[in-house]
Amino acid sequence: MKRALLKGPRDLVVEEVTDPAAGPGEVLVRVSACDICRSDVHTYTGIHPFVIYPVVPGHEFSGTIESVGAGVETELVGARVSVEPSFYCGVCRQCLSGRDNICANLRVIGFQAPGAMCELLTVPANRIHLLVRRAIEPADFITHRIPLENIEDAYRLLLDPDRNTFKVLIEPGARDAE
Numbered sequence: 001m002k003r004a005l006l007k008g009p010r011d012l013v014v015e016e017v018t019d020p021a022a023g024p025g026e027v028l029v030r031v032s033a034c035d036i037c038r039s040d041v042h043t044y045t046g047i048h049p050f051v052i053y054p055v056v057p058g059h060e061f062s063g064t065i066e067s068v069g070a071g072v073e074t075e076l077v078g079a080r081v082s083v084e085p086s087f088y089c090g091v092c093r094q095c096l097s098g099r100d101n102i103c104a105n106l107r108v109i110g111f112q113a114p115g116a117m118c119e120l121l122t123v124p125a126n127r128i129h130l131l132v133r134r135a136i137e138p139a140d141f142i143t144h145r146i147p148l149e150n151i152e153d154a155y156r157l158l159l160d161p162d163r164n165t166f167k168v169l170i171e172p173g174a175r176d177a178e
């Protein structure tokens with residue numbers, strides 16, 4: 001497969017490497033879209049403080065499950081997914097106190113773990129989210145302020161690979177304009 005490897009700041013190469021395979025508890029995702037967010041720009045220019053080079057960048061992406069590893073439901077093959085990019089250890093003090101977002105051993109796809117600017121990527125199966133195509137139109141979300149009861153729809157929209165770069169802040173208490 002092809003992947004983009006950032007060997008260091010402003011030193012990006014596209015190279016051919018062996019296809020990865022899903023290990024136990026993992027799925028293999030064929031990446032269909034991966035956006036570039038400001039963190040990626042900071043990673044590229046070398047001002048992101050937590051990047052470990054060399055790294056394959058890209059942490060906001062979606063794709064289709066190509067295969068699954070041992071212990072993962074085979075029905076997932078073919079499913080369209082997006083991926084939560086943070087991997088926490090589950091055993092450190094922060095994780096055990098329910099604050100896995102500040103896990104002492106946190107690894108994030110595209111920063112400390114291999115990212116999605118590649119054709120195939122393995123991720124833990126518990127990090128995937130299934131996608132539903134075009135749950136709502138983006139204009140509805142912006143102009144009519146989708147109410148929080150419909151947060152699932154809004155979430156699916158935000159994760160739609162066709163609109164992968166489309167981001168909107170969801171404000172608590174937002175109400176439908178109608």
Ligand SMILES: [Zn+2]
Nearest residue numbers: 037038039060
């Ligand atoms: Zn980002």
Ligand SMILES: [Zn+2]
Nearest residue numbers: 089092095103
């Ligand atoms: Zn932890």
